[in-house]
Amino acid sequence: MNTIMNVTETARLLDTDNTYVYKLIKKNQLEPVQENPYRVSIDGIKDYLNNRLPEAFAVYPTRPLL
Numbered sequence: 001m002n003t004i005m006n007v008t009e010t011a012r013l014l015d016t017d018n019t020y021v022y023k024l025i026k027k028n029q030l031e032p033v034q035e036n037p038y039r040v041s042i043d044g045i046k047d048y049l050n051n052r053l054p055e056a057f058a059v060y061p062t063r064p065l066l
Contacts, residue, residue, distance in 0.1 A: 003042045004033060010040045024048065 005013065010030075011021045024030035025038060030048050032038045
């Protein structure tokens with residue numbers, strides 16, 4: 001599995017458009033691993049999603065549930 005995604009792939013994964021991904025990068029909510037062209041890591045996307053959801057609904061739990 002490719003662990004680095006471009007803006008278009010990231011937007012498709014987040015079900016949004018490229019402009020919103022660029023906005024997330026500019027607001028430092030999504031950290032790029034490369035600039036010109038921007039590339040985002042899967043781990044960065046997971047962190048972004050986990051920060052947006054309450055802990056009980058984490059996309060990828062950071063600790064065991066039991």
